[in-house]
Amino acid sequence: MIRISSSRPWAKKGAVAVVAALSLIPMLGVMALAIDGGLLLAERRHAQAAADAASFAAIRTYHVVSQAGGDRDPMAAANAAALAYAAANGYSNDGVASTVTSGLASPPARYGAADLSIQVVVASHQPRLFSAIWGQGRVDAAGRSLSVRVTNAPPSIILLNSRDQGSLTVAGGAKVIAAGEIQVKSNNAKAGDINNMGSVKAPTLKVAGNYQLSSGGKIEAGTAIKTASDPSAMVDPQASLAQPDPTGYATRQSPSGWNATNPFPISPGLYNSGLTLNSGGMNYTMSPGVYYIKSGNFTVSNGVRVTGAGVMIYLYNGNVDIQGGQGISLTAPTSGVYQNVTIFQRSPLNVATGDYTPHTISIANGTSNTISGKIYAPGATMTVAGGSNNTYGTQLIVNKLNISNNAVVNLPKSTGSADVVFHLAQ
16 A cells, blocks of 8 residues: 655745744844844943033032122033033033933932032933834933032021011112022021012022012022021021120220321220211221120211221120211131131020020111121121122121112122032932
């Protein structure tokens, strides 16, 4: 019997070829994804390196510009630096091949002392290569970087009132410009009131409560704002500053009337009835030392001019009143207990209520004043108005600050700036 086999080897070989051909399509797709994925991973690493360089350059630029003072916007300078560093690494921010964005961001919790954080995102828009078989359009490889500034530098302005509205009031075209942080300890929902074209410019504004802006009031771009800040961290750094002991001080009197000796010398010592400098047309020169004003005020008015080097004015129970003079120019002692302190106004703290004995510092009517060092008056409501232009050295510690009518308060130097440290957060 002859048998005919149903097995056809040539048919099996054809089936294998068909299966292989069908399998080749997804295999090619997987290979395309693998190749493009590898290229995108390499591009992402490049974008990340560019973002790291850009964010670090941005935050250092911000710091340098803010420390320098003046009208240059620190955030605008930081953004420009970020774009420049990204471009140097091949990302031109043309919106087609790449996009670069930078701006303020919240620092990670582990950087609790950070007062500034800038984030930069570099996105590279890559054309599809082999993976074009799966779709059209570009794919993004992005790098994100956060740089933070951590500083232990003392703030420029500390306002110690714990609960009142308007502890910081800036209105009527007035300006506050500070190289260091501004702290407002009041927990009031309107602790800060910036209105009627008033402006505040500082690296950081910390408010225990909150603030309000109205009628063109503004906080300059680039100022980091931290509301609901911990008031217990806003301490009085001069609370332990010892009061001078007037024992042995020579007793002095305010000069009386116009004197042919011009400029007229003023000597340190004990002033039991205030120190008043108000004889029109006179220039007074304060000699170095401590001026202990036991009762009465320190008054400068009526077109006089006051200068002095190495001067510390202590008010036991009086106020400061500078009105309508040609202004004052004082520098602080450079050594001793009162090193870097120019005005010290005694204001005892009522521990039960948390209130200081109230006093005032009033500066107005067009005077231009330069006071180096610190003004320490924890109970004072400081009012600056009427076009007064005031430059202070390192620190202003008062109870409240009220600036209006185109007045300017400028603290161009930040103490402890060498303690600033910059970090790449990731």
